[in-house]
Amino acid sequence: MAKSIFHTSENQNTYLYDIRSRLSMLVHPDLKIAAEETGEVDSYYRGKYGYLKNCGFFKEGESVKFGEITESMIRDSLIHTPQITFETTDFCNLNCTYCSFGELYEGFDERNHKNIDIDFAKKLLRFVFNNRPESKKQKLLIGFYGGEPLFNGKFILQIVDFVDQLKKEKYIEVEYNITTNALLLHKYMDFFVKNRFRILISLDGNRKNHSYRSVRKDGNNSFDRVIENVDRMQYLYPVYFEKYVRFNAVLHDRNSVKEIQEFVYERYHKVSRIAPLVMVDLNKKNEVVAQKMYRNKLESEIDFQKEESELLPTVHEEFSVFKELIDFLKYYSLNYYVSNITSLLYETEKILPTSTCLPGQKKILLTTHGKLLPCERVNYKYTIGEIREDVVLNIPEITVRYKHYYHHVQKICQHCFLNRFCNNCMLQLKMLDQVDKKDFVCEHFCNDKGLMYKLYRVLSFLEKYPLDFFKIVENHVIL
Amino acid sequence: MDYWFTIEPYVYFNVVNGKSLLYNTLDGAVIESDSIEVALLLQKIRIKENCGVVKLSNECSQKGDLKEFISEVRKKYMGDLIAVNLSKWKPVQVMPIFNYISNNTVELYKKHSITPYKNILNNLTDIYIHLNKNVDIEYLVLFLQSLPENLIINIIGNFDSVPKLDFLWDFLNASSAPKNIICSLEEFVLLNPVYKRNFYYRILVDNFVDVKLFNTSVLYLSQQLLSFEYIFNVTSIEECNKAEEIISQYGIQNCCINPIYTGENILFFEKYVYLSKEDILSTKISVKDIFSNQSINVYDFGKIHIMPNGDAYANVNHPILGNIYRDSIYEIVQKELDEGKSWFRIRNEAPCHNCLYQWLCPSPSDCEIQIGRSNLCFIK
Numbered sequence: 001m002a003k004s005i006f007h008t009s010e011n012q013n014t015y016l017y018d019i020r021s022r023l024s025m026l027v028h029p030d031l032k033i034a035a036e037e038t039g040e041v042d043s044y045y046r047g048k049y050g051y052l053k054n055c056g057f058f059k060e061g062e063s064v065k066f067g068e069i070t071e072s073m074i075r076d077s078l079i080h081t082p083q084i085t086f087e088t089t090d091f092c093n094l095n096c097t098y099c100s101f102g103e104l105y106e107g108f109d110e111r112n113h114k115n116i117d118i119d120f121a122k123k124l125l126r127f128v129f130n131n132r133p134e135s136k137k138q139k140l141l142i143g144f145y146g147g148e149p150l151f152n153g154k155f156i157l158q159i160v161d162f163v164d165q166l167k168k169e170k171y172i173e174v175e176y177n178i179t180t181n182a183l184l185l186h187k188y189m190d191f192f193v194k195n196r197f198r199i200l201i202s203l204d205g206n207r208k209n210h211s212y213r214s215v216r217k218d219g220n221n222s223f224d225r226v227i228e229n230v231d232r233m234q235y236l237y238p239v240y241f242e243k244y245v246r247f248n249a250v251l252h253d254r255n256s257v258k259e260i261q262e263f264v265y266e267r268y269h270k271v272s273r274i275a276p277l278v279m280v281d282l283n284k285k286n287e288v289v290a291q292k293m294y295r296n297k298l299e300s301e302i303d304f305q306k307e308e309s310e311l312l313p314t315v316h317e318e319f320s321v322f323k324e325l326i327d328f329l330k331y332y333s334l335n336y337y338v339s340n341i342t343s344l345l346y347e348t349e350k351i352l353p354t355s356t357c358l359p360g361q362k363k364i365l366l367t368t369h370g371k372l373l374p375c376e377r378v379n380y381k382y383t384i385g386e387i388r389e390d391v392v393l394n395i396p397e398i399t400v401r402y403k404h405y406y407h408h409v410q411k412i413c414q415h416c417f418l419n420r421f422c423n424n425c426m427l428q429l430k431m432l433d434q435v436d437k438k439d440f441v442c443e444h445f446c447n448d449k450g451l452m453y454k455l456y457r458v459l460s461f462l463e464k465y466p467l468d469f470f471k472i473v474e475n476h477v478i479l
Numbered sequence: 480m481d482y483w484f485t486i487e488p489y490v491y492f493n494v495v496n497g498k499s500l501l502y503n504t505l506d507g508a509v510i511e512s513d514s515i516e517v518a519l520l521l522q523k524i525r526i527k528e529n530c531g532v533v534k535l536s537n538e539c540s541q542k543g544d545l546k547e548f549i550s551e552v553r554k555k556y557m558g559d560l561i562a563v564n565l566s567k568w569k570p571v572q573v574m575p576i577f578n579y580i581s582n583n584t585v586e587l588y589k590k591h592s593i594t595p596y597k598n599i600l601n602n603l604t605d606i607y608i609h610l611n612k613n614v615d616i617e618y619l620v621l622f623l624q625s626l627p628e629n630l631i632i633n634i635i636g637n638f639d640s641v642p643k644l645d646f647l648w649d650f651l652n653a654s655s656a657p658k659n660i661i662c663s664l665e666e667f668v669l670l671n672p673v674y675k676r677n678f679y680y681r682i683l684v685d686n687f688v689d690v691k692l693f694n695t696s697v698l699y700l701s702q703q704l705l706s707f708e709y710i711f712n713v714t715s716i717e718e719c720n721k722a723e724e725i726i727s728q729y730g731i732q733n734c735c736i737n738p739i740y741t742g743e744n745i746l747f748f749e750k751y752v753y754l755s756k757e758d759i760l761s762t763k764i765s766v767k768d769i770f771s772n773q774s775i776n777v778y779d780f781g782k783i784h785i786m787p788n789g790d791a792y793a794n795v796n797h798p799i800l801g802n803i804y805r806d807s808i809y810e811i812v813q814k815e816l817d818e819g820k821s822w823f824r825i826r827n828e829a830p831c832h833n834c835l836y837q838w839l840c841p842s843p844s845d846c847e848i849q850i851g852r853s854n855l856c857f858i859k
Contacts, residue, residue, distance in 0.1 A: 011568035021766070024573040026485050026532065028561050044553070051556050055505040072628045073598075080809065082595040133810040137817055138595060334488060335577045337770040339591040342601055344771045345781060362596050462571050466530035473576050477591055 004057045006032045007452045010460035017455055018057050021415070022332050024459070033456040064419050066410045067350035069358070071399045077130040078360035079382070083141035084124060085376060087367045088149035088156065089115045094181050095216040095294070098250060101147075102288050107281040111168055114368040115152045120164055120387040124366050127391040129166045139173045141226040145365070145376050150184040160195055179248070181213065183222060192238050192244075199245045201230060203272070206263045209255035212293075220439055227267075234268065247272040251300060252293045258304040261315045271315050272452040280430050281379055321461045322468065328458045331470045339478055353410040353419070356426040359384040359398055378427040408435040412442050417451040482540060483562040485532045485572045490557045491769050492578055493835050494518045494525075499650060500835045501557055504766045508555045514544035526703025533703035534563065575766060577773050577838055585823045588774035589816070599812050600627050602780030602822075607661075610636030614787040616643040620650045622785070622803045628656065633681075635661045635785055636787075652677055664692055680707035687721045697729050709734040714741050716751060731775065740849045752846070754856040759836050769838050772825065776842040779821040783811060796848045828853050 004018045014029045014140070030045040035058065052058065058398060090101065090111045098104060101111050125142075132140065144156055156178070161415065165172055177198040184200075192199060204210040210223040234241045248274050249260045257274060264272040276297045282290050298376075301319050305312065318324055330339050343349050357374060365373040372385040372393070385393040407428055413419045422462075424444045426432060434440050462469060486492055490526045491502045497517045501510040512518070526597050540549055540560060561570070580587065589627040593599065606626060608619065621631065632651065638644060651658055652736045660667075661681045682696065700707050711722035713736055722736055738752050771777050784792045789803040791811045815822055824843055831837055831854050840856070847853055 009566075009568075009570070011570070012566040013568070013570035014566075015570075021489075023766075024489055024572045025488055026483075026557055026559075026561070026572045029565060048556055072626050076598050076600055076627060080598060097597070133807065133813060134812065138813070141595075329573070333573050334766060335573075337767065338576055338588055339772070341588050341592040341770075341774050341782075344767060344775065346606060357596075358598075361598070459571065462570055462573075463529070466569075466571055467527055469530055470527050470572070470579075474580075474587060477594055 003046075003059050004052075004456070005448060007455045007459070009456060009463055011463055013459070013463065015455065016057075017451075019420075020056065020062075022076055022334050022336055024333055024455070026194050048253060063414055065348055066406070066413070067352050067457070069352060069399060069402050069406060071395050074358055074360075074399050074402070075277070077358035078364070078395070079128075081128060081360035081364050082139070083143060083361075083363035084128060085143035085145050085363050085365045085367060086116055086121055086149075086159070087146065087376070088144045089113075089147040089152035090180070090368045091115075091151050092146055092148040093151055093183050093216055094148065094213050094222055095219070096214070097212040098252060098290075100278060104283055104286045105281050106283045107381060111147075115369060116155060116366065116368045117387075118155060118158055120370050121155070121159060121366060123216075123387050123391055124364070124372075125159070125162065125166060128364075129170055129172060131300065132170075134170050134172060134173055136171065136173050139175050141363070142174055142176050143363070144176070144178040146179070147368075148181055148183065149178055150188060152189070153184065153188055155425055156188070157171055157191065160191075160197050173257055181222065182226045182229045183215070189233055190235065193240050196244065200273075201226075201245065202249070203230070203247050203256040203264065204249045204252070205260040209259050209263065211254055212252060214252075230268070241268075246270065249274050251276045251290050251295050251297055253295055256295070256303065257297065257300040258307065258309070261304070261311060262309075262382070265311055265314065271318050275320060278377075280428060293431065316465065317468075321457055324454065325458050325461055325468060326472050326476055326478070327421065327423050328455075329469065330476075330478050331423070334417075335473050338473060349420070351420060353406050353413040353422070354426040356402075356405075359402075374427065378425070382427050405435055409442070412440065414444060416445050417443075417448055418446040418454075480537045480538065481563040482535050483532050483556065483563060483570060484520070484524075484535045484540070484560055485570075486521075486552070486558040486574075486578075487556065488531075488572060491575075491764075491766075491839065492524075492576075493581075493837065494521050495835045498835055499551070502764065502839060503555060503557050504762070504764060504769070505556075508557065509760055510551055510555065510557065512544070512548060514548065516544045516650060517548045520545060520548070527579075531574045532570055533748075534561070534569070545594075547739075551758045575770070576669070577769050581832070581837060582827070584773045584827065587694050589823065592774075593831055599816060600809065602781055602784065602816070603627065603630060603808070603812055605631045605633060605783070607782060607784040609784060609786050610634065610638060610641045610647075611787040612640035612642065614641060614691050615789075616641065616646045618804065619785075619788075620646055622808070623650060623654075626808055630712055631657045631659065632663055633659045637666060638662070639666075658854070664696055667696055680705060682707060682709050684709055684722070684725075685710045687718055687725070693725065693729075697731075707733060711736045713737065714737045714739050714744050715747050718752070738846065740846055742849075745850065748846070748850065748855065752855060754840070754858075756836065756858055759799050759839055759856075759858075764839055771842065772838045772842060774823075774825065776822060776824040778842055778844055779824065781822070783808070783859060786857060789856075793819050794824075794845070794848075796845060797821045826854070830854055834858060 003020050004016055006014065006016055008014055014027050014032055016025045016027045016031065028040040028045060029220055031048055033039045033041045034045040034049040052145060091113045096102065126274050128140065144160065149156065167174065175198065176195055177200065179200045179202065182201045207221060207223045213219045213222045214220060215222050233245065247264050247270055249255065251257065251274050260274055265271055274297065277289065277290065277294045279294060298320050337344055359374050363375055365376050366387065368374060370387045371380065371383045373380065373382055374382060384398055385391065409426055413422065430443055431440050486501065489504050492505060493500050497515055497518050498512065499512045499521050502537055520533065523529060524531060539545065549560065658678050659681055660678045661683065663683050664686060664824055667680065667682050686692065711729055711734065713719045713722055719736060738748065740748060779794045782793065784795055785803055791800045791803060793800060793815045800814045800819065826837055826843060831840065836858060843853060847855055
């Protein structure tokens with residue numbers, strides 16, 4: 001694997017990227033010619049090429065030394081989890097065509113109007129409170145997810161009450177969040193404001209854009225009811241709305257990045273998060289339907305950028321390339337150390353393959369069936385524990401399982417040009433079940449051309465928005 | 480013709496009071512300048528909108544101090560000029576952030592590195608266990624069992640007087656963690672041979688007179704094939720010379736000389752320990768070193784000392800963080816991260832905060848605390 005790669009930008013500037021040192025460097029095009037011996041160049045650049053070569057550039061890269069996962073890493077990560085999310089109910093009052101618990105997908109527990117067990121939730125909370133030190137600085141985040149969590153609003157009220165009691169025994173700063181379709185928002189508005197809930201509202205854009213989100217009872221588009229509730233909240237609590245309410249849209253064939261952002265910004269003065277349809281764990285029978293509904297986010301963003309919309313500078317931070325720029329500056333530029341001061345202590349970095357969180361590192365999700373999962377985005381088969389009489393976490397078993405995945409996946413990672421900068425979760429790989437088989441393929445595998453194209457995109461974007469460099473390095477904390 | 484001028488991202492540069500310094504981390508080359516034009520050019524590179532690249536006309540790059548400066552920069556491969564007409568739009572240079580910021584650096588690094596989603600115990604690298612006759616070994620072993628695996632465990636003290644010491648040795652012998660014993664020459668010679676395996680020895684040499692004792696230790700270490708390092712604590716130039724003599728006489732490879740401030744030997748420090756500009760620039764300093772100097776105290780970061788009564792410190796010269804009989808290691812580390820004075824003690828105070836060499840200089844050591852100065856140099 002080569003250590004240093006030349007690449008260009010859309011504006012025909014030339015750059016050199018050195019993988020080993022994470023150094024990206026603007027260069028004269030003659031340096032590339034000198035390195036590749038493709039023509040006559042000023043002797044200065046032949047000298048510069050020789051100098052850089054002597055300093056360790058352009059050599060074949062050594063293989064990456066991957067670290068090992070241990071039981072104590074998993075134990076620490078689980079008992080000090082910063083967030084608990086409750087799958088409050090598996091029922092939803094909407095019947096969205098693309099719902100990840102609907103006909104398009106498989107690999108989730110059966111949905112049968114099941115609400116979460118309040119006693120299980122209390123046991124998990126007590127477990128987390130017992131293991132956390134008292135702190136006003138380190139917040140514990142408590143999230144509510146569904147189905148539609150407000151369909152079991154009573155549970156949410158009980159949990160907030162229970163947490164208030166726990167806080168009397170040991171003070172821990174708690175912050176609540178909820179993801180909702182807003183159909184029942186009017187019933188809980190005051191409660192949310194009082195308890196400073198951070199609310200993420202699912203809204204796919206205008207009425208036409210939103211039409212996959214139909215009400216379960218009558219099959220009608222939920223758009224009007226959602227908008228009525230959200231408008232009301234904005235009217236009644238404008239200051240709260242400004243700070244605590246955000247939007248999330250699913251991108252599909254009935255909307256576009258442009259339409260979503262224009263609608264949400266014009267109406268609520270906010271930039272929406274946009275997620276493409278998830279294309280893993282698809283039900284074979286409905287794969288064609290899913291393919292038809294799928295819209296590529298990057299392509300939709302490029303279409304939007306072609307238009308000279310005044311909204312572009314406002315929403316550009318939601319673009320995929322901006323996220324790529326974050327990854328570039330945070331993981332594979334020199335400024336990596338700003339977010340990883342512990343790496344400064346060691347000669348050789350030892351990283352784990354992929355960027356899979358350790359169980360509990362970001363959150364623990366408790367399902368309506370009492371299972372514990374690393375988050376809501378992974379298949380239910382990746383359970384990390386359950387609640388019975390007590391919180392059951394089989395740490396040796398989890399460690400063996402993760403070691404098995406890492407052991408096999410790293411054979412592929414070893415040859416990937418993004419192996420030290422991967423931002424993919426292993427548990428979302430399509431073929432993880434076959435990780436120990438010869439024909440295992442990682443769909444995110446990146447060769448030298450892939451890295452060059454990625455660097456081309458990122459540097460072109462940065463040339464367009466140079467202030468993003470500081471915005472990201474100084475302010476954008478990777479979570 | 481117009482040019483884009485840039486400084487290479489592997490170059491550290493700083494401008495203070497009209498003086499400029501550029502340091503090439505690849506080969507240690509240095510450029511210093513008193514020219515206002517040079518200072519202004521470097522300041523321009525630092526402007527956020529420029530993102531590491533400024534436009535220079537041919538005329539501008541060919542006149543006065545700039546001509547000489549640019550020529551030297553190119554000669555030392557510390558920057559370059561690229562004709563504007565070679566591309567369609569202004570390029571960018573992804574500079575290390577240390578070339579842009581000099582204030583509140585710790586806050587920046589802490590904000591990004593110590594987040595709720597990173598296990599704070601990952602910041603812990605070393606535990607120093609200080610022993611004496613009052614230590615409760617059984618509780619201490621329980622505490623050691625609560626620590627993450629593979630921390631470096633350092634044992635310091637007078638082992639002879641410690642009750643139930645076997646309990647600790649048994650635990651340490653079974654542990655796969657790297658283990659150091661830090662002891663004086665006298666204690667090392669007296670240490671029970673049963674315990675001498677599986678440890679790395681850092682032997683403190685204070686007594687330069689007892690050659691016989693030193694001889695015994697050298698003989699023993701070579702016979703037993705133990706891993707070791709001698710640390711010669713010196714308080715004067717005479718002791719320093721004596722230590723060098725011993726090192727040469729015995730052909731000792733693993734050793735270091737450690738100056739100790741006694742309260743009465745400031746002249747020794749001023750003459751032999753204080754750094755000059757040449758001392759700083761003669762050391763090869765990497766990009767990683769500069770990031771370290773700007774963010775953490777390289778001597779203290781990751782280390783926690785546990786005293787015989789259970790008190791915990793990040794540096795024994797600074798306030799207590801907790802006690803292992805009352806607080807978990809998690810709480811102790813959290814306290815250092817939130818309120819501590821040790822792990823993030825960097826050169827951000829006067830006079831260092833206004834020095835051209837600020838981030839090339841190594842972290843402040845314990846000597847600075849003991850002497851009561853924040854810089855041990857002649858530059859400011």
